[in-house]
Amino acid sequence: MNLKSFILPAALALSALCASADAAMESKIDNLLSRMTLEEKIGQLNQLSGYGYAPAMVGQIKAGVVGSILNDVDPVTVNKLQRVAVDSTRLGIPLVFARDVIHGFKTIFPIPLGQAASWNPAIVEQGARIAADEASSAGVRWTFSPMLDIARDARWGRIAEGFGEDPYLTSVLGVAMVKGYQGDDLANPSSIAACAKHFAGYGASESGKDYNTTWIPEMQLRDVYLPPFKAAADAGAATFMCSFNDINGVPSSGNRHLLRDILRGEWGYDGLMVSDWGSIQQMIPHGFSADLRQAAEQAIAAGVDMDMEGYAFISHLKELVESGSVSMADVDNAVRNVLRLKYRLGLFDNPYVDEANANRFFLPASLDAATRAVQECAILLKNDNNVLPLKKGVKVAVIGPMADARHDQNGTWSFDMEKDRSVTPLESLRKLLGSKNVIYAPGVKYSRDRSTEGFAEALDAARQADVVIAFVGEEAVLSGEAHSRVDITLPGAQKELLQELAKAGKPLVTVYQTGRPMAIAQDAAVSDAVLYSYHAGTMAGPGLANLLTGAAVPSGHLPTVLPRMSGQTPLYYAHKNTGRPAEGITLIDDIDLEAGQTSTGCTSYFLDAGDGPLYPFGYGLSYTTFDYAAPVLSASEMGPDGSITVTCRVTNTGSREGAEVAQLYVRDMVGSLIRPVKELKGFEKFSLKPGESRDVTFTLNAADLGFHLLDNSYVVEPGDFQLWVAPNSAAGEPVAFKIVK
Numbered sequence: 099m100n101l102k103s104f105i106l107p108a109a110l111a112l113s114a115l116c117a118s119a120d121a122a123m124e125s126k127i128d129n130l131l132s133r134m135t136l137e138e139k140i141g142q143l144n145q146l147s148g149y150g151y152a153p154a155m156v157g158q159i160k161a162g163v164v165g166s167i168l169n170d171v172d173p174v175t176v177n178k179l180q181r182v183a184v185d186s187t188r189l190g191i192p193l194v195f196a197r198d199v200i201h202g203f204k205t206i207f208p209i210p211l212g213q214a215a216s217w218n219p220a221i222v223e224q225g226a227r228i229a230a231d232e233a234s235s236a237g238v239r240w241t242f243s244p245m246l247d248i249a250r251d252a253r254w255g256r257i258a259e260g261f262g263e264d265p266y267l268t269s270v271l272g273v274a275m276v277k278g279y280q281g282d283d284l285a286n287p288s289s290i291a292a293c294a295k296h297f298a299g300y301g302a303s304e305s306g307k308d309y310n311t312t313w314i315p316e317m318q319l320r321d322v323y324l325p326p327f328k329a330a331a332d333a334g335a336a337t338f339m340c341s342f343n344d345i346n347g348v349p350s351s352g353n354r355h356l357l358r359d360i361l362r363g364e365w366g367y368d369g370l371m372v373s374d375w376g377s378i379q380q381m382i383p384h385g386f387s388a389d390l391r392q393a394a395e396q397a398i399a400a401g402v403d404m405d406m407e408g409y410a411f412i413s414h415l416k417e418l419v420e421s422g423s424v425s426m427a428d429v430d431n432a433v434r435n436v437l438r439l440k441y442r443l444g445l446f447d448n449p450y451v452d453e454a455n456a457n458r459f460f461l462p463a464s465l466d467a468a469t470r471a472v473q474e475c476a477i478l479l480k481n482d483n484n485v486l487p488l489k490k491g492v493k494v495a496v497i498g499p500m501a502d503a504r505h506d507q508n509g510t511w512s513f514d515m516e517k518d519r520s521v522t523p524l525e526s527l528r529k530l531l532g533s534k535n536v537i538y539a540p541g542v543k544y545s546r547d548r549s550t551e552g553f554a555e556a557l558d559a560a561r562q563a564d565v566v567i568a569f570v571g572e573e574a575v576l577s578g579e580a581h582s583r584v585d586i587t588l589p590g591a592q593k594e595l596l597q598e599l600a601k602a603g604k605p606l607v608t609v610y611q612t613g614r615p616m617a618i619a620q621d622a623a624v625s626d627a628v629l630y631s632y633h634a635g636t637m638a639g640p641g642l643a644n645l646l647t648g649a650a651v652p653s654g655h656l657p658t659v660l661p662r663m664s665g666q667t668p669l670y671y672a673h674k675n676t677g678r679p680a681e682g683i684t685l686i687d688d689i690d691l692e693a694g695q696t697s698t699g700c701t702s703y704f705l706d707a708g709d710g711p712l713y714p715f716g717y718g719l720s721y722t723t724f725d726y727a728a729p730v731l732s733a734s735e736m737g738p739d740g741s742i743t744v745t746c747r748v749t750n751t752g753s754r755e756g757a758e759v760a761q762l763y764v765r766d767m768v769g770s771l772i773r774p775v776k777e778l779k780g781f782e783k784f785s786l787k788p789g790e791s792r793d794v795t796f797t798l799n800a801a802d803l804g805f806h807l808l809d810n811s812y813v814v815e816p817g818d819f820q821l822w823v824a825p826n827s828a829a830g831e832p833v834a835f836k837i838v839k
């Protein structure tokens with residue numbers, strides 16, 4: 099059968115079906131709206147934090163002043179509260195229960211930044227699917243995830259929650275997460291609504307300090323910060339959350355241009371916009387609103403539909419409408435967006451969680467998937483003399499505060515994790531290597547511990563062992579919301595501990611579990627091998643132990659650069675070249691006494707850090723090796739609407755099967771606005787057996803090589819380009835091509 103003749107009519111029939119389902123839903127919403135009082139409408143726009151089946155909350159639901167509750171996660175409580183909304187309010191509109199399910203609900207997966215290191219959308223989608231299944235079984239039908247903020251400053255604690263520094267990688271993985279949460283049908287009781295957050299520009303917080311101001315020229319907003327949100331909107335993300343920060347002086351909760359002109363106008367988005375926690379009210383300390391009344395007026399006018407724990411709408415909208423300051427149409431639109439979410443989730447037909455099938459947590463298949471995720475999310479940065487994988491029968495000294503950190507290995511935003519279900523690296527190594535082959539001496543008790551009391555015991559253990567494995571990093575509380583750091587090296591006495599361990603003269607394997615990209619130059623210098631894992635969740639232990647022993651092969655690649663020193667941040671691969679790119683670098687210790695002002699050359703670098711990161715974006719080793727042949731282009735030029743294909747043969751030249759991530763980068767050599775030195779335009783992860791080759795093919799569309807000008811128009815400019823197909827952003831040889839008129 100001719101596939102086209104089958105697919106086309108089927109697709110047309112499906113879209114006709116969807117259109118009529120949408121029309122039916124919209125007419126139900128119209129009908130409901132026409133019967134709602136102003137008070138009932140405003141109630142739908144109010145989201146409160148839950149505190150169980152408490153009389154005060156029950157009273158508020160009965161009074162019709164609550165549209166959604168966040169943070170109640172017990173199925174029985176959820177059903178009892180829902181029954182009040184359905185049975186004891188005039189119109190019986192169900193509540194929607196929400197929770198921050200950021201990287202797993204009970205079974206915790208690696209933090210999103212860690213998942214980004216997998217460069218594998220299937221891993222991200224599967225993690226989100228499992229999170230949705232677990233969370234929905236507790237009554238949660240709406241998560242505030244994925245976080246799509248591009249973050250290029252590792253000091254910012256929330257870098258943990260996103261997919262790193264690159265708009266393309268973040269877009270692909272963000273869409274995968276949305277699909278995982280929402281499944282094929284949002285009305286399925288095990289689907290949960292995604293929330294693309296924080297709209298927008300939050301990751302550009304000045305100096306990486308959380309909630310700080312941002313200055314983002316609109317063309318940069320459109321080129322760098324908005325693409326992942328556009329991708330999520332196109333993928334059907336049911337909700338958006340606006341961000342805490344201001345952009346160029348306008349807080350997002352009052353940013354009409356962002357919320358209405360771009361999101362609704364240009365992108366045609368019809369989902370729900372929720373404020374961030376109290377962000378409407380926070381326009382007062384921002385200095386944008388004189389009082390809560392004005393904040394409510396500005397927020398609804400800007401296009402915020404639901405007020406999360408801000409009490410602005412519930413306190414002032416009625417009077418604002420009655421006095422004519424806010425139009426009924428704006429309120430109706432917001433209510434329409436809330437009701438649409440509830441219809442899409444199927445809550446009008448099926449408001450209750452199935453208590454007989456509740457609390458589907460920690461299923462064996464979920465734990466297996468979490469283990470595989472840990473394995474794909476850790477990045478092998480260094481492996482001198484093939485220290486890893488560990489040889490059979492070795493005796494290891496397990497050192498460091500993160501070796502047995504049952505709580506901290508789960509990372510930020512793991513509210514619902516159960517510490518006792520975490521399996522630590524120490525436990526897993528004891529299991530895999532045998533307890534008698536593992537000597538444990540933590541050296542320091544927790545990541546910030548400055549005491550060196552435990553050093554002697556740790557050094558003694560190192561001396562008794564064949565290999566030393568140091569599990570270092572950050573406690574969970576050192577990253578995430580409101581947890582920014584200026585110094586992004588290892589906290590406490592951990593740096594000193596590594597230097598001490600090196601004295602044992604044994605191969606030193608340093609394993610990181612962190613919430614951010616860290617500056618690890620000194621640690622890496624004394625380590626023979628470095629395995630960089632972000633907080634990896636419930637199954638951190640088995641996953642990391644499998645990698646260390648060779649039961650699994652590392653395949654993670656960095657989703658951000660790793661700086662040499664804290665002071666280099668913000669640092670990212672897609673930077674501009676400057677008029678004086680670094681060359682002939684003279685570092686601080688090599689400068690002659692009384693050297694002349696210009697003796698170090700006059701180019702763009704730091705005297706104490708040189709130029710560029712310690713490890714580039716996209717970097718990651720394996721236990722095998724890969725060879726990249728020169729890319730072959732289908733043509734050396736294309737028109738502004740054209741495309742070319744780029745094929746590159748990748749061969750496994752080592753002796754183990756392993757997975758590689760082939761990455762496609764492009765540079766526009768000359769632009770009417772300067773273009774970055776490289777931009778990721780495609781990637782593919784695949785496994786190869788020893789000796790096996792694969793032709794990786796990318797389609798490069800000229801339309802994707804444009805950028806925004808000062809007037810916000812998008813242009814694809816003819817001219818010279820270069821491309822690379824490479825294992826990271828600093829490797830490979832460029833191939834030239836052109837876009838012609």
Ligand code: NOJ
Binds near residue numbers: 242374
């Ligand atoms: C504030 C955070 O910025 C946001 O990411 C989160 O979803 C909300 N609080 C709700 O907890």
